[in-house]
Amino acid sequence: MQSFAKDLSRVRTRRQSGSVAMLGALWLMIAVICLATIDIANMFWQKRELQKIADLAALAGAVLPLDKSCSSATTANTKKIAAANGMQVDDEFEAKFGLWKPDSKKSIDQYFSDGNQADSNACNVKIRRNVAYLFLFPSGGSKSRLVSAEATAIVASKPMATVLIRSTLASVDGGVLNALLTSLLGTNVNLNAVSWQGIAKLNVNLLKTFDSLLKINANIGGYEELLKSNIRLADLVNSMINAVEPGNFLSADLVGLKELSLLNFGNLQVKLGDLIKLENTNPGSALNLGVNALELIQGALQVAGKDHALELNSGILGLLKIKMKIIEPAQMAIIGNPFDNNVKIEARTAQVRLWVALSTASSPIGSVLNTVLGLVVDLLKLVLSLVVNIEVLPEFRNLNQLNLDVLVDVARGYARIDSADCTDAQHRVDLTVEKALVDVYVGQLAGGDINQRELQAFGSSIPQVKPLTIIDIGSRVCVVLGLICGPRTEGSQGNIKLGGHLKLAADTKSVSYVNSVGKKNINDFSEVKELVDERIYHKVPFSNVKNISDLLQGGNLIEINIGAGVSDSQKFSLVDSLLKNVLKPVLSILDPLAPFLDGLLNALGIHLNEIEVAPYLQCRSSSELVY
Numbered sequence: 016m017q018s019f020a021k022d023l024s025r026v027r028t029r030r031q032s033g034s035v036a037m038l039g040a041l042w043l044m045i046a047v048i049c050l051a052t053i054d055i056a057n058m059f060w061q062k063r064e065l066q067k068i069a070d071l072a073a074l075a076g077a078v079l080p081l082d083k084s085c086s087s088a089t090t091a092n093t094k095k096i097a098a099a100n101g102m103q104v105d106d107e108f109e110a111k112f113g114l115w116k117p118d119s120k121k122s123i124d125q126y127f128s129d130g131n132q133a134d135s136n137a138c139n140v141k142i143r144r145n146v147a148y149l150f151l152f153p154s155g156g157s158k159s160r161l162v163s164a165e166a167t168a169i170v171a172s173k174p175m176a177t178v179l180i181r182s183t184l185a186s187v188d189g190g191v192l193n194a195l196l197t198s199l200l201g202t203n204v205n206l207n208a209v210s211w212q213g214i215a216k217l218n219v220n221l222l223k224t225f226d227s228l229l230k231i232n233a234n235i236g237g238y239e240e241l242l243k244s245n246i247r248l249a250d251l252v253n254s255m256i257n258a259v260e261p262g263n264f265l266s267a268d269l270v271g272l273k274e275l276s277l278l279n280f281g282n283l284q285v286k287l288g289d290l291i292k293l294e295n296t297n298p299g300s301a302l303n304l305g306v307n308a309l310e311l312i313q314g315a316l317q318v319a320g321k322d323h324a325l326e327l328n329s330g331i332l333g334l335l336k337i338k339m340k341i342i343e344p345a346q347m348a349i350i351g352n353p354f355d356n357n358v359k360i361e362a363r364t365a366q367v368r369l370w371v372a373l374s375t376a377s378s379p380i381g382s383v384l385n386t387v388l389g390l391v392v393d394l395l396k397l398v399l400s401l402v403v404n405i406e407v408l409p410e411f412r413n414l415n416q417l418n419l420d421v422l423v424d425v426a427r428g429y430a431r432i433d434s435a436d437c438t439d440a441q442h443r444v445d446l447t448v449e450k451a452l453v454d455v456y457v458g459q460l461a462g463g464d465i466n467q468r469e470l471q472a473f474g475s476s477i478p479q480v481k482p483l484t485i486i487d488i489g490s491r492v493c494v495v496l497g498l499i500c501g502p503r504t505e506g507s508q509g510n511i512k513l514g515g516h517l518k519l520a521a522d523t524k525s526v527s528y529v530n531s532v533g534k535k536n537i538n539d540f541s542e543v544k545e546l547v548d549e550r551i552y553h554k555v556p557f558s559n560v561k562n563i564s565d566l567l568q569g570g571n572l573i574e575i576n577i578g579a580g581v582s583d584s585q586k587f588s589l590v591d592s593l594l595k596n597v598l599k600p601v602l603s604i605l606d607p608l609a610p611f612l613d614g615l616l617n618a619l620g621i622h623l624n625e626i627e628v629a630p631y632l633q634c635r636s637s638s639e640l641v642y
Contacts, residue, residue, distance in 0.1 A: 054148055058162060061146045064101055065164035069140045070640055072097040072110065073168035076138030077638030079354045081112035081170075083438055085138035093140055107143040115169050115641055123642060127167050132356075137169045137641070167642040174437055175296050175540055176353040178446060179629040180362045180430045180622070181307040181552065187215045188614030195339075195618055198325040199316060202279055210271030216264040217272060217308035218550050220542055221291070223258035224251070225302055238298035242288035248315055249280040251287075260305050260543040260550065272308060283319050289344055290314045294351030294358045301350040303540045304631055305550040310347060313620040317344035317365050324473050327615070331607045335372040335465060340473055342366040343427065345620055353435035353444070353632070361431035364451055364621045369423040370472035371608060372465055374416070408503050410487045419514070420460045420468060421605075422480050423563070423612060425621055426452040426521070430555075430628045433525075437634035443529045444537060444630045448555045451621050452521035455566050456480035458514030482514030482574055486593075509577035511593065517566040519623060522557045528630050538631045552627040562623050563616075564609035 076085030076093035084092040093110035102108065114130035115137035117123075127139050145159040189208040196204040225238055231250050235241050253276050259269065290311075293301050321341040343366040351358040428451035436443040458480040460468040471478045488508040493500040528536040538551050573590050616623065 058146055058160065061144060061162050062164065065106075065142050065144055065162060066166065068097050068100050068102050069142050069164040069166035070168075071100050072142075073138050073140040073166040074638045074640060076110055076112070076140065077168035077170050079170060079174055079352065079437070080132065081135050081138060082132050085110050085112040087111075093138065097140070097142065102142065103144065105145070107141075109141045110138065112138050115167060127642065137167055138638075139165070139167045141165045165642070166640060168638045168640050170637075171639040172297055172300075172637045173295075173352040174354065174435070174635070175301055175350060175631070175633045176360055176432055176435055176444065177301075177304065177348045177350040177631045178360065178362055178430045178432055178444075179304075179306055179310070179348055179631075180364070180448075181310045181620070181627050181629075187211050187309065188618055191611065191614040191618040194327045195316060195325070195615070196278070198327050199320050200278065200280060200283065204278060206271060206274055209267075210274055211309070213264070213268030213271040214275070214312065215307070215309040216262070216268050218260045218262055218305040218543070219255045219258040219308050219311065220260050220303070220305050221258075222299070222302040222304075222542070224254045227254035227257050238302060239293070242291065242293070242298075243286070245284040245286050247280065248283045248285055248319060249276070249278075251285065251315060252276045252280070252312070255308060255311065259308070261545060262543075262549045275312070285315045285318045289318045290347045292346065292349045294349060294355070294360075296351055300540055300633070303542060304348075304350075304538065305543055306347060310345075310620055313618065314345045314347050317341045317619065324469075331611060334608065335374050336469070337369070337371045338469065338472070339367060339369050339615070342368055350631075353432055359431065361429045364428040365425070365619050366427045367423075367425045367616075367619060367621070368473065369421075369425075369612065369615065370469065371421040371423075371612075372468065373419040373421065373605070373608070405490050406493050406500060407508060408489045408491060410489065412484050412487055417483070418459060418465075419483065420456075420458060420472070420480055421567075421608065421612075422456040422460075422472060422478055424454040424456075424477070425616060426454075428452075428521070428622065428626075430626070432630070435632055437632075441529050441531045442537060442632055442634055443527060444632050445525070445527045446628060446630060447523060447525055448626055448628060449521055449523045450557055450623055450626060451519075451616075453519035453563070453616075453623065455517040455519070455563060456514075457517065457567070457572055458482040458512075480514070480516075482512035484510050485513045486511040488577065509575075511589075512574040512576070513572055515572060515574055517571055519561055519563070519566065524555055524557060526553070526555055526628070528553065530632075536630075538629055540631060540633045550629055552629045555626045555628055557624065557626075562609075563612045567605045567609040 072093040075096040076091065078084040078092060086093065087108055087110050088094060091110065094108065097108060111129060112132070112135045113128050114134050115127050117126050127137060141163065142165075143161055143163040146162050147159045187208070189206060189211040192211055193204045193206060225241055228241060228246060228250060229235060229237075231254065232241070232244070232246065235244055252272070256269070256272055256276060259272070291302075321344050324338045324340040327337050327339060345365040346361070346363040348362055349358075349360050351360055353360060428449050430446055430448045432444055433447055434445045456478070460471040460478055460480055462468050462471060487506055487510050489503045489505045490507045491500045491503045530537045536551060536553070543549060573593060575586050575589060577586075613623070
């Protein structure tokens with residue numbers, strides 16, 4: 016019995032020892048699992064941290080210009096943000112810009128490809144880190160594992176820029192604007208100069224104008240559709256009244272715009288997309304800018320009348336007819352990304368052609384021709400140094416009934432953004448501003464009938480305006496002491512013509528504007544609510560300023576074709592004599608015409624002298640993670 020008890024005790028002891036061993040093994044296994052879990056969790060945590068760094072770096076790098084913001088350089092946004100959010104010194108970092116282009120034939124990780132700056136729209140970031148094992152010892156003997164993360168962000172909204180141009184306020188000619196509107200509307204328009212001057216002082220917010228137009232035209236879906244639609248000119252003017260921005264003007268200046276809204280515009284329509292163009296940008300943000308009210312009206316009138324040769328009533332004595340055709344209307348604004356090389360951001364003035372048919376009275380200078388003929392003949396003999404047996408016989412042509420054509424071709428002037436800089440705190444835009452090139456042709460178009468000349472004036476090719484011969488310098492040979500003379504030979508000694516091709520050369524100027532601390536030179540795309548935030552215009556003066564009045568002077572319009580041996584001083588004396596004695600009453604019909612043409616060009620927003628420009632720049636852009 017005693018022996019049995021001892022055996023039972025031994026069995027119990029062995030059982031207890033086995034239980035402790037099993038329990039110890041179990042706890043050891045749990046410890047190993049916990050340590051492995053900690054190691055694995057550390058790997059996942061490191062992976063998450065790297066992904067966070069990659070995401071933030073990619074978002075920061077998806078800002079234009081991509082070549083400066085998205086790179087592995089220490090100065091790039093990507094590297095700065097990665098370092099600020101936990102990137103370690105030993106981490107491998109790579110950032111590059113390229114093109115993100117979804118393709119159903121590829122997997123999502125293949126959507127991104129390297130590209131040049133012009134085509135790029137995304138920033139790709141890769142980051143790798145060697146993470147040491149805490150407790151696990153892999154069979155390969157490596158003490159660490161490579162953990163990597165990758166992210167791609169696209170530029171969701173891009174920077175925007177535009178530039179507007181306007182004429183200086185002193186150049187507003189109400190009479191010409193009234194004549195233009197009268198011709199276009201078919202009804203008499205007679206706003207006074209103060210009303211037009213008031214309109215020129217106003218800026219209107221385009222976004223508010225468009226919102227008002229959308230309320231009037233409820234069938235139009237949105238801004239982009241509105242730009243493509245034909246809008247009644249009356250609706251546009253009424254919408255402008257509700258969109259006037261605060262500025263340096265009086266309440267009386269609004270009277271002109273209200274008077275304009277009362278005119279009977281009939282069903283005259285305008286397509287706003289011909290004036291304002293959006294290049295791949297958000298309409299709601301891009302349209303939030305202020306434009307000069309007079310420039311907007313001028314542009315709308317040009318678009319409305321571009322398919323017609325408008326006849327204007329100038330009230331100038333001797334002017335048979337003046338007609339104008341808009342070859343290409345003004346482009347008020349092109350709004351787009353200044354860093355996209357495929358987008359040209361500029362404002363352009365209109366390209367126009369003016370034709371003026373002038374006529375003297377039936378015989379305005381017939382009474383003086385006989386008295387001055389001897390003076391001119393004596394001067395010609397002196398200048399030409401003719402031999403004794405040759406008699407000079409000048410003949411006046413085309414002066415008793417002078418029919419003269421003046422053709423004015425105006426090319427497009429512009430203000431263009433060449434470059435922009437958003438990388439510094441001082442944002443900058445560089446502009447090229449060019450005043451319009453003007454060609455003035457004086458003479459006579461082919462075809463004696465005025466209707467035929469009109470067809471020539473507005474033909475598809477450049478019309479041929481030939482100077483008029485006003486003096487034909489013929490001669491005849493005389494013998495026997497001048498008693499026996501042969502027939503007169505026309506043009507044997509040359510001729511003198513009235514007319515020619517005159518030119519106002521284009522003039523280009525480069526200007527730059529910078530927003531610096533305490534000084535704002537560039538406008539924002541935002542609504543102006545306070546007077547202190549009034550839109551900013553800069554004056555761009557040009558050297559060698561001329562206008563049409565400077566061209567249409569007598570000396571510029573005389574062409575002398577006589578002997579090669581005649582000196583310039585002799586020709587000058589001849590021109591001076593002709594102007595004083597013969598051509599003064601003829602050329603007097605041009606005196607009131609030149610200021611009228613200058614005023615007409617200004618009324619069309621074509622600036623030959625000083626130009627005012629308003630640059631706009633928005634550097635803020637947003638980015639979006641896509642991978």
